[in-house]
Amino acid sequence: MNTNALRTLEARFREQIAAACESGAVPGFVAGVHHAGEQVVVAHGTANLATGAPMREDTGFLFGSVTKVLTTTLVLQQVERGTLDLDAPVVRYLPEFALAVPGAADKILVRHLISHTNGIDADLYFPDAKGRDALKTYVAGLADGHGTLFEPGERLSYSNGGMIVAGRLLEAVTGLSFPGLLQRDVYGPAGMKDSSTSAEQAILRSTAVGHFPGPDTMPETVPETVPETVPETVRLRPTGMFTLPDTWGPAGGTPIGTVADLLAFGRTHLAGGVSPTGARVLSAASTELMRRVSYDMASPNVPPMGLGWVLYPFGGTTVLAMSGASPGGVSLLCVVPEHDLVLAAYGNTPGALMLQDQLLRQLLSEHLGVAIPTLVSQVRQDVDLTPYAGTYRSDQLRIDVSVVDGQLEERTTYEPADASQERIFTAFAGGATSAPPQRYVPVGPGLFAPAGHPLETFDGYLRLLLVSYHDVRDGQARFRNGGGRLTRRA
Structure with missing residues (x-):
C-alpha cells in the first residue's frame, strides 16, 4: 500500500x-x-x-481480552528463559493450583492455559480482590466449586480462567506482580509508552x-x-x-492503553518479536509458535486457535x-x-x-485485495433439530434450547453464585442478568445463525455470532459453542 x-x-x-x-x-x-x-x-x-x-x-481505553496475547507473550518469554516448560504440568510451578474435582488440575499443562484447551469451568468467576495477592486469591477460589468442562487438550473453549492462572504462574516463577511484569517486559520494550494497569x-x-x-x-x-x-x-x-477486579488482570480486566500502543505491540509480532523501538521482545521462533494452530474445532464459527492469537x-x-x-x-x-x-x-x-x-x-x-469467502450460503430446511434441544450449562450460565416453529430458540440466563458475583457481572453486562429469547436457523450440520440476519453478516469477524453443537451421542449433542465458549448439556 x-x-x-x-x-x-x-x-x-x-x-x-x-x-x-x-x-x-x-x-x-x-x-x-x-x-x-x-x-x-x-x-x-x-x-x-x-x-x-x-x-x-x-485517548486511552481498556484493552479487554486483547490482553490475553500480551499475557501469552509473557509466558513465552519465560519459556525462552528456561523458567517455564510449555509441556510441564502447571502444578510443577504452582502446587496450590487445584479444582473442585480431585486431580483435575494435575492434568493441565502450561500449554493448555494459553491455547484455551484447559477446560477450566470458571469463565464467569469474578472474585473481588485487589492488590498484590489478587491472582493468588483467584487461584485459591478455583478449588471451591469450579470443575472442568472437558479433559485438558480434548476440546477448545475460550478461557478467561486459563489466562488468569497463567498470570499467577508468571508471578510464581518471576517473583514479580503481573502488572509489574507486564510493564517491565512488554510495555517498556514494545514502546507502549502510554499503557498502564490501573x-x-x-x-x-x-x-x-x-x-x-x-x-x-x-x-x-x-x-x-x-x-x-x-x-x-x-x-x-x-x-x-x-474496570473488572484486579483478579482479572491477565485475562483483560485492567490493562489500559492507546491505539498507538496496540499498533506497536502488533508491529512487534509482525517483525518476529522485534519492537518498533528496536528491542527484542520475543524470539522469532516464539512469535511463529504463537501463529501455529494449537487446536482446530473445524467449525466455521470457531476459528483455529494458536497460542494467544485466534x-x-x-x-x-x-x-x-x-x-x-x-x-x-x-x-x-x-x-x-x-x-x-x-x-x-x-x-x-x-x-x-x-x-x-x-x-x-x-x-x-x-x-489488500483479499477475497472474503462465503462462510454460510443458505438456510437448511432438512435438519433435524431435536438433538440440540435441551439445557446447557457452564460456570453460572444456563442456556435453555427448544424447538419453536422449525427454529431453535435459546434463552440465556446468568445464575450468580453469590451477591458479589451478581454485583460484578451485572455491572460488567450493563445491568442484564438474562438475554431476550433468540431464534436460530440451521445453516449447516450442527451450525446455526441468528434468525433475521443476512448470511453475509457472518463472513467476517462476526462469524462468532454463529452457534454450533458438538459430539452428538444417542441423539443428543453434548456441547454447545457460542462465541468460542462451550457449555455442556446438563
Whole structure:
C-alpha cells in the first residue's frame, strides 16, 4: 500500500467512523492502521458522555481480552528463559493450583492455559480482590466449586480462567506482580509508552469509558446505512464500573492503553518479536509458535486457535486477531503477516464490534485485495433439530434450547453464585442478568445463525455470532459453542 492509498483509507475510515458516531450508535471510536512502514490513526466522537470529553487519537481505553496475547507473550518469554516448560504440568510451578474435582488440575499443562484447551469451568468467576495477592486469591477460589468442562487438550473453549492462572504462574516463577511484569517486559520494550494497569494511572491522562443502552433505548447496532438524523430513542449511558477486579488482570480486566500502543505491540509480532523501538521482545521462533494452530474445532464459527492469537482464515490469508470486551466497550487487534499490516480499534459501546467488523472486511477486500469467502450460503430446511434441544450449562450460565416453529430458540440466563458475583457481572453486562429469547436457523450440520440476519453478516469477524453443537451421542449433542465458549448439556 503506497502513501496515497493509505490516505484514501484514512479518509474512508474517518467518514465511516464519523457516520456511526453521529448516528448515536457509538459515542466514540478510535482506529489505527499500520502498513508497510506507514501509519494512520482516526478518532471521532465522545470518550465519556458524562463529561463530554472528546475521543482523541491518543485517548486511552481498556484493552479487554486483547490482553490475553500480551499475557501469552509473557509466558513465552519465560519459556525462552528456561523458567517455564510449555509441556510441564502447571502444578510443577504452582502446587496450590487445584479444582473442585480431585486431580483435575494435575492434568493441565502450561500449554493448555494459553491455547484455551484447559477446560477450566470458571469463565464467569469474578472474585473481588485487589492488590498484590489478587491472582493468588483467584487461584485459591478455583478449588471451591469450579470443575472442568472437558479433559485438558480434548476440546477448545475460550478461557478467561486459563489466562488468569497463567498470570499467577508468571508471578510464581518471576517473583514479580503481573502488572509489574507486564510493564517491565512488554510495555517498556514494545514502546507502549502510554499503557498502564490501573484506573489510578489511567485517570492521569485522557481515557475513554464504556457505555450501555439506557432505558427506552433501541437495540444497539451500527447500521449499514446510517440515518441522517439520530432518533430520539437512541440513548446511551456511561458504565457504572470502569474496570473488572484486579483478579482479572491477565485475562483483560485492567490493562489500559492507546491505539498507538496496540499498533506497536502488533508491529512487534509482525517483525518476529522485534519492537518498533528496536528491542527484542520475543524470539522469532516464539512469535511463529504463537501463529501455529494449537487446536482446530473445524467449525466455521470457531476459528483455529494458536497460542494467544485466534487465527481467522479469510481464504488463503490468516488474520491473527483478538477482541476485548470491557464494561461497555470493545477493542480489537488484528495482525496480517502476509500483508505486513496491523489494525487496532476501540469503540465505547458493545455494538462497536459491528463497526470494527466492517472496517476489517473493507480493509481486507478493498485495500489488500483479499477475497472474503462465503462462510454460510443458505438456510437448511432438512435438519433435524431435536438433538440440540435441551439445557446447557457452564460456570453460572444456563442456556435453555427448544424447538419453536422449525427454529431453535435459546434463552440465556446468568445464575450468580453469590451477591458479589451478581454485583460484578451485572455491572460488567450493563445491568442484564438474562438475554431476550433468540431464534436460530440451521445453516449447516450442527451450525446455526441468528434468525433475521443476512448470511453475509457472518463472513467476517462476526462469524462468532454463529452457534454450533458438538459430539452428538444417542441423539443428543453434548456441547454447545457460542462465541468460542462451550457449555455442556446438563
